[in-house]
Amino acid sequence: MMLGQKQNAPILGEICFWTLADVSITREDLENLFDKHGLDKKYLPPVVSDKKAFSRALKDLEKKEKEKLVRKIADNEDIIAYCIVDEIADQNNIDVDYELVDAIIFNKKEQNIKLKLNNVDHKWIEQNFEYFKTIYTVDDIRTMIVKVLKNINSILIRKHGGVYFVPKNSISELNKLKNIVNEIGLSEFYTLAIYDIEETKKTAVKLFKEDFLSELKETADHVIELINKDAHSRHIQNSIEKFKKSIEKLSMFKTLLQFEAKDIDEIIKNYQEKISQSLLTNI
Numbered sequence: 001m002m003l004g005q006k007q008n009a010p011i012l013g014e015i016c017f018w019t020l021a022d023v024s025i026t027r028e029d030l031e032n033l034f035d036k037h038g039l040d041k042k043y044l045p046p047v048v049s050d051k052k053a054f055s056r057a058l059k060d061l062e063k064k065e066k067e068k069l070v071r072k073i074a075d076n077e078d079i080i081a082y083c084i085v086d087e088i089a090d091q092n093n094i095d096v097d098y099e100l101v102d103a104i105i106f107n108k109k110e111q112n113i114k115l116k117l118n119n120v121d122h123k124w125i126e127q128n129f130e131y132f133k134t135i136y137t138v139d140d141i142r143t144m145i146v147k148v149l150k151n152i153n154s155i156l157i158r159k160h161g162g163v164y165f166v167p168k169n170s171i172s173e174l175n176k177l178k179n180i181v182n183e184i185g186l187s188e189f190y191t192l193a194i195y196d197i198e199e200t201k202k203t204a205v206k207l208f209k210e211d212f213l214s215e216l217k218e219t220a221d222h223v224i225e226l227i228n229k230d231a232h233s234r235h236i237q238n239s240i241e242k243f244k245k246s247i248e249k250l251s252m253f254k255t256l257l258q259f260e261a262k263d264i265d266e267i268i269k270n271y272q273e274k275i276s277q278s279l280l281t282n283i
Helices: 027-037 050-064 122-134 138-151 168-181 198-228 233-257 262-281
Strands: 011-019 068-075 079-090 095-107 112-115 155-158 163-167 188-195
Touching: 011 168, 011 198, 011 233, 027 168, 050 068, 050 079, 050 095, 050 122, 068 095, 112 122, 138 168, 155 198, 155 233, 163 168, 163 198, 163 233, 168 188, 188 198, 198 233, 198 262, 233 262
Parallel strands: none
Antiparallel strands: 011 163, 011 188, 068 079, 079 095, 095 112, 155 163
């Protein structure tokens, strides 16, 4: 899909975003998609750990038992334990009480699941646990997508909705990722070509600018807040590095799209002065 008319103009890159739906894929099937479309398998999600599979099985139980609460009560070297409770409302006394239904315990060393009271379906829990050990979910695929995009030098231009700009020299890898995602459940991966013409550059800059200014304000305000609170120097330094990375992102995007942003440069300068003033005041 193209944004605007091509007009024989050179391509600068592509904007991409996606929706994930009906995601439930085994590692074997995902590996086959990587082979089919030629994407490096270093981007494959890690094998699902027992801990993650157990947690997902319990979250699924919570969806099934909507009237019950599922809460983690222990997670140490030996076990992970969740309790299932009934919430009982006392309308007369404006109060609430909780009654233990069962406790589900996963032994990390023995790799088995036990119930404290045997009030829930042990077989269903075991089957769900085994299922989630072999399946990648939405979270795994989303993490995989972001990992690929980071490694092909893309720039996050809109945090909400996950909109990225991918430079022209990485479009080939982007298309491999796109083809894979489009074959996972009902997911869809969209790309918009950005050409070196004013119309498309303005659209891309507008998308980037709004979110970037929000990010910049958030990071700068956090730096100033930590300085004024006399926080630990390490925390202040980390927040300053985050602020600098935001500025670096702008610089990279300006180079890729070949545009000037004097208004943003002035805002950055003001924030830098405020941070410097805060540092001097709190010495």
